[in-house]
Amino acid sequence: MKVLKFGGTSVKSAEMMKQVGEIVKNARAEGQVAVVVSAMSGITDQLINVSTLASQGNDTYQQTLKEIEKKHLQCIQELLPPQHQTRTVATIKMTLNELEDVLQGLFLLKEISPKSRDFVMSFGERMSSAIITEYFKTIGLDALLADGRELIVTDDNFGNAVVDFEETDKRIRKYFSRTDKLIVMGGFIGATVNNETTTLGRGGSDYTGSIIAAALQAKMLEIWTDVDGMMTADPRKVRRTMVLKQLSYIEALELSHFGAKVLYPPSVQPVLAKNIPLKIKNTFNPAAEGTLVARESVDNGSPIKGISSIDTVALISLNGSGMVGVSGFAKRLFSALASGRINVILITQASSEHSITVAINASDAAKAKTLIESEFVQELKSNALEPVVVEQDLSILAIVGENMRNTPNVSGKLFSSLGRNGVNVRAIAQGSSENNISFVTQNADSRKALNIVHEAFFLSDTRVLNIFLVGVGTVGGTLLRQMREQQEYFLQEYNLELRVTGIANSRKMWFDENGIHLPDWKNVLDNNGEAMSLGGFAGKMHEMNLRNSILVDCTASEDVVDLYEESLQRGISIVTPNKVACSGRYDLYKRLKQTATQRGAKFLFETNVGAGLPVIKTLNDLTQSGDKILKIEAILSGTLNFLFNEHKAGVSFSSVVKKAKELGYSEPDPRIDMNGLDVARKILILSREAGAKKEAKDVVSENFLPEECQKATSIEDFFTVLPKYDDYFETIRSDVEKAGNRQRYVAVYENGNLSTGLRVVGPDSPFYQVEGNDNLVLFWTERYKVRPLIVKGAGAGAEVTAAGIFADIIRIANF
Known part of the structure; x- marks a missing residue:
């Protein structure tokens, strides 16, 4: 004997009832079968609604009653051949007449008792079981309709009746012993010894199936529903869930107790007591293996199920x-x-x-x-x-x-x-x-x-990073392209899914929890994006509340920095080339780092210094391993190094500055580079990472720009004024080169002092041969006293800066 129980979605329409018929025919071919069915999907809720309306004296209950009638009669018309329809329609109409009489009584009394509500709710299963029994007969199954109220005996705790198993088992065994027909019955309902209709509570139809299976010592109870089995988690809330092939009774009970909707705890108890396996199957996909619930569990490769x-x-x-x-x-x-x-x-x-x-x-x-x-x-x-x-x-x-x-x-x-x-x-x-x-x-x-x-x-082999990017200009746009090009590589080689879930520029912002289509991000942002506001961006990011979230700030904005602390408090990591946070007030810098540590988030800013070069990482490795920093000497501006390398005889200084801006080597306002402010910020950050409590005012910086250039009212005005001083810069260059030397803008941290300035270096200096837009950092430490540890490479440009940001993002994935 095998007991098959079909839920409301499995019998929600004529089409689905036909599918149930095929499943039952196949099961019947293998041996004796009993079938338990729920009410058609949604009907129980409608019955509760009509009883409530009627008891409130609201005559609109009659409209809902008509909808219930229409649904069942339409199902009969679509499901049964004409010669079988008349008898079944008559049965349903008689049943509905009985329901209408009860509702009329509730309407007149304007009250409803738990007993009356149970009686009303029983009609769903009574009608669905009658229809499907008749359908089984039309497809060659010798089916017999049983009334659950005659077999399942309960107390009078209406709404959640307690089963009298001794009497119930006796009645079930006696009933089934008298026939070898296919028994069909509605689930969810029983009756007291005084023949008062009761319901078995939440999951009552599953419970009915379990009671029948236990009483008959069935070899299997199959619960047919609308999913492929019990999943590792709720697929409506979790992506990439998996079907569990086998669970123990205990595991199934624990999962169902804590909200797994496929199975309810009472459903398992009768078959558990008799050691009868239970299988969850999908009516919509009968070929799926389903989930077996049995005495023993099986190892699925994870300590949890x-x-x-x-x-x-x-x-x-x-x-x-x-x-x-x-x-x-x-x-x-x-x-x-x-x-x-x-x-x-x-x-x-x-x-x-x-x-x-x-x-x-x-x-x-x-x-x-x-x-x-x-x-x-x-x-x-x-x-x-x-x-x-x-x-x-x-x-x-x-x-x-x-x-x-x-x-x-x-x-x-x-x-x-x-x-x-x-x-x-x-x-x-x-x-x-x-x-x-x-x-x-x-x-x-x-x-x-x-x-x-x-x-x-x-999914320990697969990790998802949810990235929220503010600033999609030169660097941010380059980062998006690099991630697009590497997405498949990281997924295939490292099981790492890079998912950009939010992007914003100064005008618009756009979010997609499933990941923005990177090849088309510009069109999506321009055409679908909503008006940008930092409060709105932060609010949406926090509302989405995605795991492994990273805020990537590719701006130079002080306002975006205001989002950092709350984001870190919420466990959102931050990656940024924006130097404002780490070169601003020391207390803010320290607080952000402490918040990140306390909240288990990461605050990474490698590209604050040296673009994509591992300058900060190297410094952290030295200090964390116990080394002491004695001195840092560095060329920290790829822009300034580019200017002094490209400024040659016959090439004006102003044209080189324009070129640096066009190539993206300089800040949007090149004066930030040329007045030493950018370098000052970088050496300040390095000193702080080395353990110094320094403020911006502690850096002594040299500005080599003429005063008129410094005071230009705008970037355009600056480029108008700068050519006036081409001869001035040419004279300096010529004198330095005639002496066999070169100009370099060098930052120094030593004995607690910070300085930046223009230095003339000779061929014996390590800075002499630094070409193009390269940076060079010399770390003099207790371990590197004789010869410094050197970090050298390209220190400016969108490609290397974006690559550095990308590297920080990947570092977060590897923590």
Whole structure:
């Protein structure tokens, strides 16, 4: 014997009932079969609605009743041959007449009891089972319709009746022993010994199937639904979920308790007791293997089997010294909650016995608070207990797996993954069986947490980075191109998915949680983007709340820097070539770094100094390994080095400056480079990374520009004035070169002093041979006293700067 249960979506239409017929025919060919069906999809909700409307004296219930009738009669017309329709239509109309009489009574009385509501709700299964039984007959199946109310005996707890298994098993076995026909019955309903119709509560049709299977010692219970099986997580919330091939009963119970919608805990209990395997199959895809639930679990390569969640829960906490050492305290708490039929989902208690916290459904929070305050009224009055604390807008997430108990560091991996992404855990519970670790977090973080945990345990070979880019000009646009060109490479070679989920320029911004199509980002931003505002950009980024998020700031804006601290607080990492944050106030620089560390985020700014050169990384490696920085000497401006290398006989200085700007080597305003401000910022950043507490005013900088050029009112004005001084610069160049020397703009950090300025160097200087737009950094340390550690290479340009930003992004993926 095999029992097949079909849910509401499986029998929602004539087309689906035909699909069910094919499945049942194939099963029947292999042996004896019993079929349990739910009401057609949506019908139970409509029945609840009509009963409510009728009991309120609202005659619009009649319209909904007509819709229910129309749906069933249309199904009959589409499903059954004409010669079978008349009898079935008559059956449904008689059933609906009975329903109409009940609703008319509710309408006149203007009230409804739990008993009456159960009776109304039973009509969905009664009608669907009648229709599908008749259909089975038309396709050659010798089917017999059974009434669940005659077989399943319950108490009178209407809405969630308790089954009398001894009497129920006796009736089921007797009924099935009298025939070898294909038995079809509606699920969800039963009756008291006085023949009062009852319902079995949430998941009641699954429960019916399980009761039948257990009573008959069936070889298998199949639950046919609209998914391929139980998944590693809810596919509506988590991408790239996988079907679980096999679960143990315990794992299935744990997952279903914590919100896995495919299966409900009562469904498993009867077959668990009889050791009958249960299989979840997809009516829409019968060929799919499905999920087997059996006594034993199987190793799926991960210590956990699945992740599930319950949204909209509340935490209720009791705290106070009056709890310490007092026996029976927990008993009183749970008795108070039980008196109000409030289900406790999670419990956690401090070992000091100073506090106890329970999680319940949010809808029960106010009632629970009242019950607890009533129970502990004396302790609250005497201040032995602090006021009852209720926290709302929370979710419970649970990871489940029998193999957890044999695997070290599961909890470490779980909570470190959450911490790195800024997800705060409010409460934790783990049973001694180690089959489950449950934790409570904010509702707003639930989806993010599910994806983080799923990625950590099931997609550990694949990582997703969600990138939000502000500034898509020369450097930002180049970065997008580089990422586009390397996306497939990183996915194939390193299982790293680079997903740009937000972009913005000064005018527009655009977001796509699934990733912006990079080959077309300009058109998407221009045509679909909304008006840009930094507050709007930050708000949307925070609202999306994606795991492994990175804010990439490719601007020189002080305003964008204002977004950094809150983003880091939320666990969003930051990558930027923008020097404002790290060269501004020391307290801001330090606070950003500390916030990143505390929140498990990363604040990377390698391209603040030396574009794509590993200058800051090298300095960090030296200091973190215990070396002491004695002196830093450096050419830190690729722009200035380019100017002095390209300024030759017959080439005007002003034309070289224009060329540097056109090539993207200089700042948008070249004076920032030429007045030493850019170099001053860079040496200040290096000194801070070396451990110095320095401010911008501590840098002594030389500005080699003539005063008139410095005071130009605009960039255009500057380029108008600069050619006047071509002869001035040519004279300096000629005199220096005649002496066999070269001009270099050098920054120095030594003995706590910071300086930048123009220096004339000879052939014996390491700076003499620095060509093009290269940078050169000399680190003199305790370990490198005789000869310095040297970092040299291109220090300006969109390509190398974008490459440096890209490298920082990849570094975050590798943490």
